[in-house]
Amino acid sequence: MIRLEFPKPLPSVNTFWSSPHWSRRSRHARAWHDLAAVVVAEAGHPVAACPVGAVVTCYNVRGMDASNVCYKPLEDGLVKAGVLPDDSPEYVAWVKVESVRVRKKAEQRTVVELVSA
Numbered sequence: 001m002i003r004l005e006f007p008k009p010l011p012s013v014n015t016f017w018s019s020p021h022w023s024r025r026s027r028h029a030r031a032w033h034d035l036a037a038v039v040v041a042e043a044g045h046p047v048a049a050c051p052v053g054a055v056v057t058c059y060n061v062r063g064m065d066a067s068n069v070c071y072k073p074l075e076d077g078l079v080k081a082g083v084l085p086d087d088s089p090e091y092v093a094w095v096k097v098e099s100v101r102v103r104k105k106a107e108q109r110t111v112v113e114l115v116s117a
Contacts, residue, residue, distance in 0.1 A: 009060040036077025063101030093117035
């Protein structure tokens with residue numbers, strides 16, 4: 001199992017896709033790709049033995065619906081960082097998203113666990 005912890009919560013689908021311009025979404029996605037590169041480097045550049053399942057837990061003060069957690073920019077960042085060869089079903093068999101409400105902003109984070117599928 002590979003466990004990666006990111007220091008902020010994932011965006012909501014509504015927030016990510018509500019931007020009227022593609023360049024704003026692109027900047028937002030690149031920020032997650034860059035953060036993934038840093039977290040992966042700090043974790044020693046783990047490489048997943050595929051196929052995997054991804055358990056994504058988003059800790060957020062807003063307590064958003066699990067179906068509203070936008071994991072895609074982070075998943076793309078894991079591919080760019082070399083943890084996953086691709087995000088196709090051949091390599092990522094399933095994704096389980098959980099949303100946990102926390103009381104303080106300092107507790108906000110995102111945890112991704114890649115497990116054998």
